[in-house]
Amino acid sequence: MNQHRAPSFVPEPQTLIGTSRRFGPFGPAYEIIGVGEEEGGGDRWMRIRVLESGEVVDYKFSDILDDPKER
Numbered sequence: 001m002n003q004h005r006a007p008s009f010v011p012e013p014q015t016l017i018g019t020s021r022r023f024g025p026f027g028p029a030y031e032i033i034g035v036g037e038e039e040g041g042g043d044r045w046m047r048i049r050v051l052e053s054g055e056v057v058d059y060k061f062s063d064i065l066d067d068p069k070e071r
Helices: 061-066
Strands: 020-022 029-038 044-050 056-060
Touching (some): 029 056, 056 061
Antiparallel strands (some): 029 044, 044 056
């Protein structure tokens, strides 16, 4: 019997670099600029730049996936 893995709908972290999202529906927009350290439990940190302030911070990949895409 040939078993196949179900396709994953979670993007690879690297594919998000250069894209923009927003902190929740009304928060400031940010750009994803890099992939950071992997954390226990399968999550990882991503490097982002808040567009309003230019601040560069680390933000969890799982939280990024919950944030809406910036148009």
